[in-house]
Amino acid sequence: MSEINHADIQILVLLMTPLNPPEPSILLETTASLEAKKIRFELNRIKLPIGLEKTFGIIHHPGAALAVPITSDGQIVLLRQYRFAISRRILEFPAGTLEENENPLSSIQRELGEEAGYQADTWDPLGIMTPCPGYSNELIHMFLARDLVELKEKPSGDDDEDIEILHMTKSELDQCISSGNELLDGKSLTAWYRAQQLLKI
Secondary structure (H helix, E strand, O other): OOOOOHHHHHHHHHHHOOOOOOOOOEEEEEEEEEEEOOEEEEEEEEEOOOOOEEEEEEEEOOOEEEEEEEOOOOOEEEEEEEEOOOOEEEEEOOEEEOOOOOOHHHHHHHHHHHHHOEEEEEEEEEEEEOOOOOOEOOOEEEEEEEEEEEOOOOOOOOOOOOEEEEEEOHHHHHHHHHHOOOOEOHHHHHHHHHHHHHHOO
């Protein structure tokens, strides 16, 4: 990998912020609601900014955080994780849902240890992405994690996690993406693109 210019990192972070201000719809009525773990599904009748009134389903999500972990010798740490909703194992970066009132950076520092067994001494923000804005308000905070230290004892994570920890070179990961031999989720693809921009690789 090429040497990292920290001035370039600061410029990139500035270019990613701020986001445009939101244009909130007007909530007229909630007709149904269902709580499930950390998320809530609602049927809401709303008035859109264009004036149209209609009922929409929305998933309220507390947000999440993700890390692109890269070791000192350029190995990229990924997970092959089982996802029950699609009945498949996919490649993705360590990530997790925010706990109540949890800071995104604190969240992903915890998740990196629980899921991948690493801690990182250097963290750089990679911006925010919206994985499914058509029906959810989830925001995912992305970070680059470097100067990794492998933990002697991996903390316990969620009991339903089915994870295999992988190490890949840049070319191996790019080949996985371009070949389509393995699925990656949208947040991981976005984060990898942002990380390459920052690192200029």
